[in-house]
Amino acid sequence: MGEPVAVGLVGAGPWAERVHAPVFAAGPQTRLAAVWARRPDAAQRLAERYDAVACTEYDDLLDRCEAVVFAVAPEAQPALAERAAQAGKAVLLEKPVADNLDAARRLADAIGLGDDV
Structure with missing residues (x-):
């Protein structure tokens, strides 16, 4: 097995603390x-x-990781995830991915999903 994937965690609230960070x-x-x-x-x-x-x-987080996992509010997630995708990072998103359909579509485009929202 190769080197482990370096993961950046966005958010430090209860979900990040109890689920994402330990996993x-x-x-x-x-x-x-x-x-x-x-x-x-x-x-x-x-x-x-x-x-x-x-x-x-x-x-700085984007410079230190290969993948980014999000534990933030739906209104904050799309813009941050779009920047991560544009930086070439794999992203793991929380649901809902956005607080409105337009933001979800922009995010899907940035990730390369097209109309598969």
């Missing part, structure tokens, strides 16, 4: 590389728990 940190095919959240103190606490880097800038 992706556990490996062996993934490692939690970085955490970014709108609350830097929460990102720092979560990153320290799993030996990951707490990023103060979203672009």
Whole structure:
């Protein structure tokens, strides 16, 4: 088996803390590389728990990972996920993927899904 996939986690709330961080940190095919959240103190606490880097800038997280998993509100997810997709990252999205159909379609286009929303 090759190197584990470096995963960046966006969000540091309860879902990120209880589900995403422990799952992706556990490996062996993934490692939690970085955490970014709108609350830097929460990102720092979560990153320290799993030996990951707490990023103060979203672009820093994108530079440190191959895939990005999201644990944020539906209104925040589309723009962040679109930037990740444009940076060539694989994305794992929460449902709903957006808070409106137009945002969902833009995100689908950025990811390369076309009209498969």
